[in-house]
Amino acid sequence: MTTDRRKFLIGAAAAAPAAALAKPAIAQSTIRWRLQTYAGPALAEHVIKPAIDSFNMIAGDRMQIELFFADQLVPTGELFQAMQRGTIDAVQSDDDSMASPTEVTVFGGYFPFGCRYSLDVPVLFERYGLKEIWEAEYEKVGVKHISAGAWDPCHFATKEPIRSLADLQGKRVFTFPTAGRFMSQFGVVPVTLPWEDVEVALQTGELDGIAWSGITEDYTVGWADVTNYFLTNNISGAWIGHFFANMERWNEVPEDLQELLKLAFAQSHYYRQYWYWGGEAYLRVNGDKLELTSIPDAEWDTVEEKARTFWDEIAQESETKAKVVEIFKKYNEDMQKAGRPYRYGQT
Numbered sequence: 001m002t003t004d005r006r007k008f009l010i011g012a013a014a015a016a017p018a019a020a021l022a023k024p025a026i027a028q029s030t031i032r033w034r035l036q037t038y039a040g041p042a043l044a045e046h047v048i049k050p051a052i053d054s055f056n057m058i059a060g061d062r063m064q065i066e067l068f069f070a071d072q073l074v075p076t077g078e079l080f081q082a083m084q085r086g087t088i089d090a091v092q093s094d095d096d097s098m099a100s101p102t103e104v105t106v107f108g109g110y111f112p113f114g115c116r117y118s119l120d121v122p123v124l125f126e127r128y129g130l131k132e133i134w135e136a137e138y139e140k141v142g143v144k145h146i147s148a149g150a151w152d153p154c155h156f157a158t159k160e161p162i163r164s165l166a167d168l169q170g171k172r173v174f175t176f177p178t179a180g181r182f183m184s185q186f187g188v189v190p191v192t193l194p195w196e197d198v199e200v201a202l203q204t205g206e207l208d209g210i211a212w213s214g215i216t217e218d219y220t221v222g223w224a225d226v227t228n229y230f231l232t233n234n235i236s237g238a239w240i241g242h243f244f245a246n247m248e249r250w251n252e253v254p255e256d257l258q259e260l261l262k263l264a265f266a267q268s269h270y271y272r273q274y275w276y277w278g279g280e281a282y283l284r285v286n287g288d289k290l291e292l293t294s295i296p297d298a299e300w301d302t303v304e305e306k307a308r309t310f311w312d313e314i315a316q317e318s319e320t321k322a323k324v325v326e327i328f329k330k331y332n333e334d335m336q337k338a339g340r341p342y343r344y345g346q347t
Contacts, residue, residue, distance in 0.1 A: 031063040031253060033089040036079060038097055040070045040195050042221045046275055048092050051268035055260060063257050070195040083246050084142055090245040096176050102137040103320035108240055109176040110154040113307040114328045116237040118273055121150030128327050144250040146262060149269030151239040152276040154179060156231040157218045158209030161293045174198050175211040179235055182310050202226040216279030230290040233300045
């Protein structure tokens with residue numbers, strides 16, 4: 001019995017250091033998120049997958065994000081509700097497409113002529129106050145607004161050429177809710193479809209065109225293969241897109257991993273800045289699938305003038321919307337006064 005007792009004590013003493021160094025069970029469990037993007041698989045390879053892959057590699061067994069593409073878990077129009085309920089943990093989208101029930105929804109995606117260049121978006125959020133407004137609006141509905149970024153411009157890609165406003169009459173176009181609401185006054189018929197059905201709808205004639213992206217995206221996702229013309233005039237120079245998360249799930253993430261998420265998403269925004277900016281120019285010059293068309297400046301100026309009327313109509317809808325519209329006005333006035341290269345001609 002003395003020998004057995006001695007062996008037990010020696011064994012326990014040897015095991016003690018290892019036990020002291022072992023991680024608590026709670027620290028060994030991996031935080032798992034499901035994130036759905038607005039983008040289909042081909043586009044996601046650029047606009048979100050590299051950021052998620054990078055985050056997962058660095059976070060390791062502390063946290064992993066499973067990525068889902070457009071409409072894979074829920075339809076894009078239900079993204080907000082699914083995130084708010086906690087069905088999914090995070091979303092990459094614009095406010096407009098995911099039907100956000102906030103006062104800023106109309107400004108997400110393509111707010112007509114609000115931005116001329118991609119750099120306008122981060123400046124508006126970081127230096128003109130939009131960041132604080134978005135954070136406050138989403139906090140009210142239990143969602144964390146993580147960050148905003150500038151994505152591609154909004155151009156028409158069509159099966160028939162557009163060389164005047166009259167050519168837009170009756171065209172059935174896949175576009176964003178706010179862009180469609182604005183362009184309907186020029187005869188455009190906005191059509192809502194699941195993202196993955198757009199290519200087939202263009203082939204069957206259900207759609208006459210799209211006003212969803214720039215030329216880079218048209219080539220990347222295959223839309224350049226089922227349309228013939230690209231209109232160089234754009235509705236907006238940059239899409240305003242965001243990363244969001246369910247607030248409870250966000251608060252469960254340790255502070256250092258929250259910071260890592262912000263950095264990964266910021267890298268995604270940065271990538272898109274040069275991928276789109278360079279891609280738009282390169283494909284206009286070297287692309288061989290879409291013929292470029294333009295509406296004369298004098299005629300297109302009337303569209304920009306209508307946008308200012310549209311802004312005023314939006315501003316009348318609520319105090320928050322009025323505040324955001326004033327920021328857009330102030331920003332564009334400042335850019336116009338600054339002159340080239342910030343602005344020139346009609347704004």
